[in-house]
Amino acid sequence: MKCVICGCPICGQYYYDHWGNKVCAIHVTNNEVARCASCGQYMVPTDSTGDGRALCGVCMSSVVMDIEEAERLKKYILRKFLEVGVEFSDKNLDSVNIEIVSPERMAEIRQQPVNLMNKGITLTRSFSGGFGPIFNTKARLEHQVYMLSYLTRVEFAATLAHEILHIWQNENGIKLPPMKCEGLCNMGAYMIYEDMNSLKVSFFKKSMVESPDPIYGDGFRYMLAEREKHGLKRLFEMAKQGQL
Numbered sequence: 715m716k717c718v719i720c721g722c723p724i725c726g727q728y729y730y731d732h733w734g735n736k737v738c739a740i741h742v743t744n745n746e747v748a749r750c751a752s753c754g755q756y757m758v759p760t761d762s763t764g765d766g767r768a769l770c771g772v773c774m775s776s777v778v779m780d781i782e783e784a785e786r787l788k789k790y791i792l793r794k795f796l797e798v799g800v801e802f803s804d805k806n807l808d809s810v811n812i813e814i815v816s817p818e819r820m821a822e823i824r825q826q827p828v829n830l831m832n833k834g835i836t837l838t839r840s841f842s843g844g845f846g847p848i849f850n851t852k853a854r855l856e857h858q859v860y861m862l863s864y865l866t867r868v869e870f871a872a873t874l875a876h877e878i879l880h881i882w883q884n885e886n887g888i889k890l891p892p893m894k895c896e897g898l899c900n901m902g903a904y905m906i907y908e909d910m911n912s913l914k915v916s917f918f919k920k921s922m923v924e925s926p927d928p929i930y931g932d933g934f935r936y937m938l939a940e941r942e943k944h945g946l947k948r949l950f951e952m953a954k955q956g957q958l
């Protein structure tokens with residue numbers, strides 16, 4: 715049993731992460747250990763992202779930083795959603811712009827302090843139409859998705875799936891209390907974790923299921939229980955019909 719920081723056999727108190735890596739307790743006390751910003755594994759502190767985040771080699775090798783890949787992942791997510799009846803009038807969501815932003819920019823957009831847990835946000839604006847209100851009874855919605863930089867492929871896809879379900883709820887006029895709204899969006903993220911092949915998926919699934927957050931965690935567990943009873947397709951139908 716070796717410590718991942720000093721490489722020595724561990725004899726005293728130690729900590730371990732989800733992946734079974736162990737570190738001497740003293741390194742934690744002395745701030746000599748970081749956790750991968752994505753998968754949480756213990757590692758030597760490094761600034762992998764240029765903004766203070768440490769990422770392990772595996773996670774660093776799969777980060778999504780270009781829009782082409784983001785667009786490919788968007789298509790994949792929409793295919794997955796279509797299988798459970800989640801559709802959009804703008805079939806491929808071509809009108810939805812995705813931008814990858816730094817933690818500082820994300821904080822600015824949210825008007826909140828920097829928080830690396832904020833991996834994505836969707837801003838929806840509604841227009842009552844371009845040329846006078848008389849001809850437009852239905853408001854047109856425009857969505858902009860901001861995604862945090864240096865998310866790994868699975869994390870990016872799951873976060874984007876979450877955001878896309880916000881768009882879906884907005885487009886369908888679904889008005890749920892925050893707990894159910896976020897819980898349903900998290901179900902979208904979970905679907906992606908269940909579908910994608912990645913070494914790191916077990917960590918994300920566990921984090922979601924065990925999240926102590928009263929909105930995101932409780933909301934997601936509520937949706938898991940509903941899915942258990944009715945199945946995924948019905949779950950989204952119920953959302954649309956105001957039965958959730």
Ligand SMILES: [Zn+2]
Pocket residue numbers: 717718719720721722737738741
């Ligand atoms: Zn050690």
Ligand SMILES: [Zn+2]
Pocket residue numbers: 750751752753754755769770771772773774
């Ligand atoms: Zn990692």
Ligand SMILES: [Zn+2]
Pocket residue numbers: 876880896899
């Ligand atoms: Zn959300």
